[in-house]
Amino acid sequence: HPQMGSIPARSGLVTAFGERPPFHPLNDDDVRSYLHKAVDFISDYYKSVESMPVLPSVKPGYLRDELGASPPVHPAPFDVAMKELRASVVPGITHWASPNFFAFFPATNSAAAIAGDLIASAMNTVGFTWQAAPAATEMEVLALDWLAQLLRLPRSFMNRTGASRGTGGSVILGTTSEAMLVTLAAARDIAMRRSGAGISDLAVYASDQTHSTFFKACRLAGFDPTNFRSIPTGPETDYGVDPVKLLAAMQADAMAGLVPTYVCATVGTTSSNAVDPIGDVAKVAAMFNVWVHVDAAYAGSACICPEFRHHLNGVEHVDSISMSPHKWLLTCLDCTCLYVRDARRLSQSLETDPEYLKNDASVSGDVTDLKDMQVGVGRRFRGLKLWMVMRTYGTANLQEHIRRDVAMAKMFEDLVHADNRFEIVVPRNFALVCFRIKAAGVRADDEVNRLLMANVNKTGKAYLTHTVVGGKLVLRFAVGSSLQEEKHILSAWELIRKTISDMMKYV
Amino acid sequence: HPQMGSIPARSGLVTAFGERPPFHPLNDDDVRSYLHKAVDFISDYYKSVESMPVLPSVKPGYLRDELGASPPVHPAPFDVAMKELRASVVPGITHWASPNFFAFFPATNSAAAIAGDLIASAMNTVGFTWQAAPAATEMEVLALDWLAQLLRLPRSFMNRTGASRGTGGSVILGTTSEAMLVTLAAARDIAMRRSGAGISDLAVYASDQTHSTFFKACRLAGFDPTNFRSIPTGPETDYGVDPVKLLAAMQADAMAGLVPTYVCATVGTTSSNAVDPIGDVAKVAAMFNVWVHVDAAYAGSACICPEFRHHLNGVEHVDSISMSPHKWLLTCLDCTCLYVRDARRLSQSLETDPEYLKNDASVSGDVTDLKDMQVGVGRRFRGLKLWMVMRTYGTANLQEHIRRDVAMAKMFEDLVHADNRFEIVVPRNFALVCFRIKAAGVRADDEVNRLLMANVNKTGKAYLTHTVVGGKLVLRFAVGSSLQEEKHILSAWELIRKTISDMMKYV
Structure with missing residues (x-):
């Protein structure tokens, strides 16, 4: 032609x-x-991920070698990207979705959350102010108020109580670290205004089991690292913080002319799922006007079940709490929920009011502008997936999901208990089992525990990670990956037993 | 039964x-x-969004009234959530996806990006370290290195040059504000180490056209607001920063015993798309060892076209640059790309090394652990959608996309020029047209411009926003929403003409 x-x-x-x-x-x-x-890819992936090595064996730089160092000039059918995804990307993934994944904490997920996130990507709203995306802001506020009820948080944390607006506020952020950072900034500014002290006179507190990202957030917010207090913990409190030691630290700082400013308490530490006594921490903090934040990133989700809710006792006395449905409430990343008791204290440190974002709704004061509760300005339609999870599954299924994971973890714990080569290191609170080889016929030092982990992981049939508790290397077995069933726990246990038996032949 | x-x-x-x-x-x-x-919802939504009012007329709290104040106990079919989405959420959305959306900057999008984001949600990897998701880290590094080539960034910003690892580094963050924050923290720590000064002696700089989120990021990082310097700009430089004034401000601070630490230059300001002269800013900054960051959030995408690349001239002398493909490179939120010339300076301020994340790959030093370049620890599979966009569309289509938007903006600009009731306020650099009613037969004060905007917006047939430039209220017409075609520009212009004609009957 x-x-x-x-x-x-x-x-x-x-x-x-x-x-x-x-x-x-x-x-x-x-x-x-x-x-x-x-x-189609996702459906195939979920069906086949069980049979893939959980931890890949690729080498640094491999993907560049396979996909090319430079971008293509010409378009290609989408099938090309999908083919390269299957051939080159999937084999290099650590499969968090695998039912044989027991590392870190699970990143739980659900059909409703993925669908909600997909729709958010397609609508692609940017809800910095209420007016810029009213339904996105309203949906986020609604989903957070619903979740607050699941968690039985005090009404003071809710955006709206009854028909009127409360003093509380909440926002969905990307990570717990961001929740710490924005509340640290608010607490810092309040402490400086109240005391007249400089930023380098402010002190912050956490137990030695608190996630390392807390002191990183403190550094980001400009606090002086010489004023970071890490309170030692031990087995006598199951690695929860001792309020007496916290009090002593704050008193010493106050005597030295410093200003105790912020304490981070954890419900379910990353290392061993230790729980700080929130009520006691808040009592100590109140003596010094210290901001109390509760990091319940993982274990907060369990508190939707009445039998776990007691771990949040005392939350009515804290200033803020964050928890991450992207960990254990079936909502894919990113989804960290931050609640504060006084939203104005947050926005005082975070609000901006440039001319190009001014609008009647903001001026009215009747609306929430979520940009004033986070680091950035732009933001996705973050509430949709969390709402879809609660709307579709209902509290009943969400509680069943938590209970099932905990029951499977208990089953694993019982298996470990029954094998005299192993010991449980700390009492299990949720769905994480911390165990190690004990001195019974085999060497029981850190090295042999590390070898067991390495040997298990290199089979590709399970992936677990470690921590150090009380100076000893401990294996962490975190139950809950969303495709997981009892049979996977049993297989992993058989693999661990077989691996240690094989090791014993040589020790 | x-x-x-x-x-x-x-x-x-x-x-x-x-x-x-x-x-x-x-x-x-x-x-x-x-x-x-x-x-199905997305396909329907894209087909019908053109006919929906761009700006909704819902009242604060409406969604709670429609969807209920409390979460359901029992599960419901997914159709219920979808029905409520259509009935209650969609009518409350400000439709960023509408072809009649001309507000703020467009949030451009594409089928490839949405598909990539969907797959990322389903795989739900958490790539804090390389080992926690090797392909996710490698994909992010690869996509960023590809994009660096599209932008013709100096090799010093790339993760890998040839077969070996460079000193540069890059990461995908949620927002420009986070890119500013992490580089501010690095610059702050370097300045304090080098000078021995305290944090309250450090000064930061930006033009008065810089996005307000910059000084918010400075506050977050603990800088003292009394040391924030906002350099005045004017029409004589088209609202770009004057290097002479910047030099004078730094000199005055240095003479006063302060430590000039960080300057933020912008390529394409939010207000009017002004461009700061990067090379001249870098020359001034070099005299005081000041960190130079370039915020090219919106206009950076245009620099993939040779005819716009000159706006980045001098970038080889800066310390960091960020730009957001979620604005103008067809990649749905969140996607802000940060490049730094020396990755170690960033990780020195941001790295953490808790026991439970230790692994052989990190210890080897051969891999990038992306947690050390961002605020948080957890992170989605962020690189996939950006890679899919470049892989599927190729540089050719991406450049066509930019040129098409710019051509449509020029068309609108020409229409405004040809109507003697209006004036173009600042020269158009990219796809944003800044205009206002001029004194020719009608009142031409801020109030009448504001009224024109309000009258246009309340028709629901177009949505544009305003700013203030040189003390005057200016209407911003931002072209580029991904469903937009020439006919939508023409309709919007007809609507504006009709609206002002109707207004003239009464003034």
């Missing part, structure tokens, strides 16, 4: 088959076809 | 139809069915 190709294409690219049609990034055929291919 | 329902269901809930099956959040049937329903 001699005429084809003779008209210059709008893009200037003329192919052998004539001009290329104009580029439409949201062409309906492409939207449907790319997303259907993605759904 | 008398036996059905007699066995207690695992969840304890027995329905009229017998026991409920155990709850599986990633059941294959649900995954496929929920996601297919979501895809």
Whole structure:
């Protein structure tokens, strides 16, 4: 056809088959076809992930070698990207979705959350102010108020109580670290205003079991590292913070002319799931006007069940609490929920009011502008997936999900108990079992525990990680990956037993 | 059937139809069915969004009234959530995806990006360290190195140059504000180490056109607000910063015993798309060892076209640059790319090394642990969607996309020029047109410009926002929403003309 190709294409690219049609990034055929291919991939992935090595064996830089160091000039069918995803990306993934994943904490997930996140990606609203995306802001506030009820948080943390607006506030952030950072900034500014002290006179507190990201957040907020107090813990409190030691530390600082400013208490530490006594921490903190934040990133989700709620006792006396449904409430990343008792204290440190964002709704004071509760300005439609999880599954299924994981963890704990080669290191609070080889016929030092872990992990049939508790290397077995069933726990246990038996032949 | 329902269901809930099956959040049937329903919704939404009012008219609190103040106890079919989404959420959305959206900056999007984000949600990896998700880290590094080539950034910003690792580094963050914050923390720590000064002696700089989130990030990082320098700009530099004034401000601070620490230069300000002269800013900054960051959040994407690349001239002399493909490179939120010339300076301020994240790969030093370049620890599979965009569309289509938007903006600019009731306020650099009613037959004060905007917006047929430039209220017409075509620009212009004609009848 001699005429084809003779008209210059709008893009200037003329192919052998004539001009290329104009580029439409949201062409309906492409939207449907790319997303259907993605759904097929996901369905296949979930069916086959169980049989893949949990921990891959790729080498640093491998992906560049496989996919090329430079971007392509010309477009390619979407199938090319999907083919490369299957061939090159999947084999290099540590499969958090695998039912044989027992490392860190699980990143739980659900069909409703993924669908909600997909719709958020497609609507692609940017809800910095209420007016910029009213339903996105309202949905986030609603989902957070619903979750507050599941957690039986005091009404003082809710955005709205009854028909009127409360003093509390909440926001969905990307990570716990961001929740710490924004509350640290608020506490810092309040302490400086109240005391007249400089930033380098402010002191912050946490137990030695608190996630390392807390002191990183303190550094980010400009606190002086010489004023970071890490309170030692031990087995006598199951590694929860001792309020007497916390009091002594705050008293010593106050005597030395420093200003105790912020304490982070944890419900379910990353290392061993230790629980700080929130009520006692708050009592001590109140003596010094110290901001109390509760980090319940993982274990907060369990507190939707009445039998676990007591771990939050005392929360009515704290200033803020954060927990992450992306850990244990079936909501894919990112989803960290931060609640504060006095939203104005947060916005005083975080609000901005540039001309180009001014609008009548903000001026009215009747609305929440979520940019004033976070680090950045822009934000996704973050509440949708969390709402879809609660709307579709209901409290009943969410509680069943927590109880099932805890029951499976208990089953694993019982198996470990029954094997005299192992010991449980700390009492199990939730769905994490901390255990190690004890001195009974085999060497029981850190090295042999590390070897057991390495040997298990290199089979590709399970992946568990370690920590150090009380100076000893401990293996962490975290139950709850969303495709996990009892049979996977049993297989992992058999693998551990077989691995140690094989090791014993040589020790 | 008398036996059905007699066995207690695992969840304890027995329905009229017998026991409920155990709850599986990633059941294959649900995954496929929920996601297919979501895809159908998206396809319908894109087809119908053009006819919806761009700016909704809902009242604060409306969603709670429609969806209920408390979470449901019992599960519901996914169709219920989808029905409520259509009935209650969609009417409350400010439709960033509408082709009639001209407010703020567009949040551009594409089928490839949405599919990539969907797959990331489903795989739900948490790539804090390389080992925790090697392919996710490698993909992020690869996508960033590809994008660096599209932008013709100096090799010093790339993770890998040739086969070996460079000193540069990059990371995908949620927002520009986070990019500012982490680089501010690095610059702050370097300045304090080098000078021995305290944090309250450090000074930071930006033009008065810089996004307000910059000084918010400075406050977050603990800088003293009395040391924030906002350099005035004017029409004589088209609102770009004057290096002479910047030099004078730094000199005055240095003379006063302060330590000039960080300057933020912008390529394409939010207000009017002004461009700071990067090379000249870097020359001034070098005299005082000041960290130079370039915020190219919006306009950075245009620099993939050779004809716009000159706006980045001098970037080889800066310390860091960030730009957001979620604004203008067809990649849905969140996607802000931060490049730094010396990755170690960033990780020195941001790294953590808790026992439970220790692994052989990190110890080897051969890998990038992305947690050490961001605020938090956890992170999604962020690189996938950006890679899919570049892989599928190729540089050719991405450049066509930029050029098409700029051509449409120029068309609008020409229409405004040809109407003697309006004036163009600042020269158009990219796809944002800043205009206002000028004194020609109609009142031309801020109030009438504001009224024009309000009258246009309340039709629901277009949405534009305002700013203040040079003390005057200015209307911003931002072209580029991903479903936009020439006809939408023409319709919006007709609407603006009709609206002002109607207004003239009464003034």
